[in-house]
Amino acid sequence: MGKKLRGFTHFFRRRKRVQPASVNDYVQDAPEQEEVIPLQLDHIHEEKTKPVMQLAVMCQDISELLQVQSGSNINISVNGDCCSECTDSNSEQQNQKQGGICLVQLSVSQQFPEPPENLNQNLHEHLQNIQSAVLNELTRLSPVLDERLMVHLINCYHRQTFNQMHRLLQNISSTQNHFVLMMWVLKTYLSQELLGHPDLQKVDPIKSIDLLLFTEWEAKARDKLLQSVHEEVAESLENILLNEKTHEQCNSEEDYVRVFVDTIQCIKAVHRAAQQISSKLSDDVQNVCFQQLQDFVKRYSDEQTEGLGKKAAMPEPETIQFLKTLKTCKELKQHVQVEAAGASYSGEIVQTLDKLEVFTLNLLLDIFDKMAEANLSTYFKSDSKCFSLLPAVQKRFPKQCYGADEQKRVLNKAYKLIVQIYVKHLIKTNKRQLESCWNPDVSKTIGEDAHGIHSIMSELVRSAWRCLVSHFYLHTLLTCMFCLRPLMFHSRTDYC
Structure with a gap:
């Protein structure tokens, strides 16, 4: 039994060891195979x-x-x-x-600066941080990175920059910040201050970047800027009109010039900022501004027409508001004609201001016409030699250090109007009535009146050049009256 068991075991071991790896190959013992396999692995x-x-x-x-x-x-x-x-x-x-x-x-994702919390107040500083971070990394790594990785680094910073520029464009709110952002991208980014820096000439970043990202962002930024200009200028002009309604009194030079100064400053500020970026953008911004100015001028004209009409109907209207409107029309027209001759909407703006100017001047002359008619009709029928018209004219033009140009313009026309009305009443009045009411020497009284008119008007005008013009009207008056004097003394009729 023991021999059989040993024989079976020997046969089993022999059979287990002799497992060929392949047909006709010589068979290795299992232990040797176990040693080789781990070495191969x-x-x-x-x-x-x-x-x-x-x-x-x-x-x-x-x-x-x-x-x-x-x-x-x-x-x-x-x-x-x-x-x-x-x-x-x-x-x-x-x-x-x-x-x-x-x-x-x-x-790049780690080194690139994140936007600050208060972006609108810290935009300029944030852009400087971006510029400094990108430039420092590119100049630091350009000597040590191989060309392939350096090109990839440049493009990564380029894409990261414009990804953030899009984010900033959506989050800034003021027109000023839109200009700051566009100025940095269009004037700084590709300049020697960043990608065109002298230390980067060897790698030439501008040659490697995708400029389509640049142009796409520029188009979006332009649209956002024009929208912001439209809204901000419209709001500013609306506030100017509202302020004019609530502050009707004109007690200082600041009140006198406020409307046109604020309006022109509002328009010139955005136009000047756009000029620093590009002439095309400047033209686009100017068109937006003058479109808003056109609406403003229409509303201003309507409000002034209504307001001045009511003032002119008052018993003793103040002329300062009329003079202020004339000044505003003059200055706004001059700005449009000088800064935007031929631009969109400029012709219609000037036309609207011309109409308002003529309307205002006619209202003033109508006031003087009624005043002169009322005073002179009484003066030529009364035995009083009190020439009350001149004090009334002086009262309408209080002495002030502003409004002189408009006052001269109105007074020259008022001077001529008063002379015409005086001569008209002189011709219509009976000679004997004048001798009875004034004195037998009618020509002396006429001369005194002419001298009084000239003195008062010259004092109101307060200008040597305008005084020469006044002398022309005085000469016309005196010539007319001295020509009438022989008729008054030698005519057989009862009328001059």
């Missing part, structure tokens, strides 16, 4: 892990060079291991390339 594992280890070392070096910070939550670990896209590649060269690209992208 270790060799295979070493060959497979060698490029990964080399890639890890390479990524670690690039990570330190790019100053990639720890704690990132994307597919690159900061200890040098690469993302799955790197390790899944078939070749060591592809792994190295992808690993460097991933680290560059991570570095």
Whole structure:
């Protein structure tokens, strides 16, 4: 029994060892095979892990060079291991390339400044931070990175910059900040202050970037800017009209010039800012401004027509409001004609202001016409030699240090009007009645009246050049009256 068991065991062992690896091959004992297989597996594992280890070392070096910070939550670990896209590649060269690209992208996302909380107040400072961060990184890495990674670094910063420019464009609110943002992108970004910096001439970033990102952003920024200009200028002009309604009194030079000064400053400010960026943008902004000015002038004209009409109907209207309107029309017309001759809406604006100016001047002359008629009709019938018209004219023009040009303009026309009315009543009045009411020497009284008119008007005008014009009207008056004097003394009729 024992022999049979030993024989079976020997047969089983022999059969177990003699398992051919392949047909007609010589069979190795199991222990020898067990020793060879582990050595082969270790060799295979070493060959497979060698490029990964080399890639890890390479990524670690690039990570330190790019100053990639720890704690990132994307597919690159900061200890040098690469993302799955790197390790899944078939070749060591592809792994190295992808690993460097991933680290560059991570570095850019970490180094790029985030917008501040109070963006509208800190926009300029934030743009300076972006400029400093991008320029420092490009100039620091351009001597040490190979050309392929440097080009990728430039494009990453370029895309990151315009991604943030789009975000800023959506979050800024004032027209001034729109100008600041456009000025930085269009004047600084590609200049020697950033991508065109002398230290980057060798890598030439502008040659590598996608300029389509630049032009697409510029178009969107232009539309946003024009929309902001439209809204902000419209609001400012609305406030000017509202302020004019609530502050009707004109007690100072500031009140006198407020409307046209505020209006012109509002328009010139945005136009001047646009001129610093481009002539085309300047033209677009100007068209938006003058479109709003056209609406403003229409409303201003309607309100002044109604308001001045009511003032003119009052018993003793003040002329200062009329003079103020004349001044406003003159200054706004001059601004439009000088700054935007031939621009859209300029012709209609000037036409509206011309109509308001003529209307205002006619109201003033109508006031003087009624005043002169009332005073002179009484004067030529009364035995009193009190010429009350001149004090009434003086009262309508209180002495002030502003409004002189408009006052001269009105007084020259009023002077001529008063002379015409005086002569008209003189011709219509009976000679004997004049001798009875005044004195037998009618010509002396006429001369005194002419001298009084000239003196008062000259005092009101307060200008040597205008006084020469006044002398012309005085000469016309005296010539007329001295020509009438022979008729008054030698005519056989009862009328001059």
